[in-house]
Amino acid sequence: EAQVTQNPRYLITVTGKKLTxxxxxxxxxxxxxxxxxxxxxxLRQIYYSMNVEVTDKGDVPEGYKVSRKEKRNFPLIxxxxxxxxxxxxxxxSSPPGGRNYGYTFGSGTRLTVV
Amino acid sequence: xxxxxxxxxxxxxxxxxxxxxxxxxxxxxxNYFPWYKQELGKRPQLIIDIRSNVGEKKDxxxxxxxxxxxxxxxxxxxxxxxxxxxxxxxxxxxxxxxxGNKLTFGTGTQLKVEL
Numbered sequence: 001e002a003q004v005t006q007n008p009r010y011l012i013t014v015t016g017k018k019l020t021x022x023x024x025x026x027x028x029x030x031x032x033x034x035x036x037x038x039x040x041x042x043l044r045q046i047y048y049s050m051n052v053e054v055t056d057k058g059d060v061p062e063g064y065k066v067s068r069k070e071k072r073n074f075p076l077i078x079x080x081x082x083x084x085x086x087x088x089x090x091x092x093s094s095p096p097g098g099r100n101y102g103y104t105f106g107s108g109t110r111l112t113v114v
Numbered sequence: 115x116x117x118x119x120x121x122x123x124x125x126x127x128x129x130x131x132x133x134x135x136x137x138x139x140x141x142x143x144x145n146y147f148p149w150y151k152q153e154l155g156k157r158p159q160l161i162i163d164i165r166s167n168v169g170e171k172k173d174x175x176x177x178x179x180x181x182x183x184x185x186x187x188x189x190x191x192x193x194x195x196x197x198x199x200x201x202x203x204x205x206x207x208x209x210x211x212x213x214g215n216k217l218t219f220g221t222g223t224q225l226k227v228e229l
Contacts, residue, residue: 031215033216035219040123040221042120042203042219042220042222043203045217045218048215048216050215058216059115059218090157090158102148102160102163103148103150103160103217104160105157105158106157107157108157
């Protein structure tokens with residue numbers, strides 16, 4: 001089954017404790033992206049990757065890091081989480097632009113930073 | 115970059131009525147306009163999309179219309195049913211920023227279909 005898998009689904013952590021949210025897709029998609037969803041603000045892009053070893057900032061990258069060492073994986077790293085990073089996070093993937101922009105989203109990670 | 119505005123933020127309709135959600139975008143280079151449905155506690159899922167070379171697309175009870183001159187597009191749901199209750203997001207890609215695949219999303223519309 002074609003899918004994007006995120007883990008964990010729920011995470012509660014303390015301020016300053018490094019964490020990683022994993023994302024993996026099995027559709028051989030080149031493009032992967034992280035979004036955060038906050039009430040009234042919709043979905044905002046954090047980082048994206050056009051292919052292996054190619055990553056760039058989205059609209060709200062502060063406090064986040066990503067890596068793309070393999071095509072299928074695109075982890076989101078919070079080096080020193082703060083309460084304002086409490087949010088619902090989605091990973092998404094799609095084929096390269098020009099053919100199909102349609103995103104497939106992961107099931108989401110609800111992060112709470114206390 | 116692209117700026118997408120979506121209205122209304124909440125919409126309540128009676129079962130069987132129609133619902134219309136409207137979005138405007140700023141970047142005239144945008145050429146693809148998807149709509150996503152997000153049920154409570156679930157991921158956003160693509161329900162319909164339209165490309166800039168057509169003005170309307172239908173899929174059973176849902177349709178999307180596009181006016182490139184005015185830079186707005188709309189989602190139309192006819193004969194609404196309780197299972198249509200969800201948050202709906204529009205999106206647009208803008209030009210070739212974000213690697214060409216970046217989607218900028220609207221802020222969402224909470225649709226409630228009442229019995």
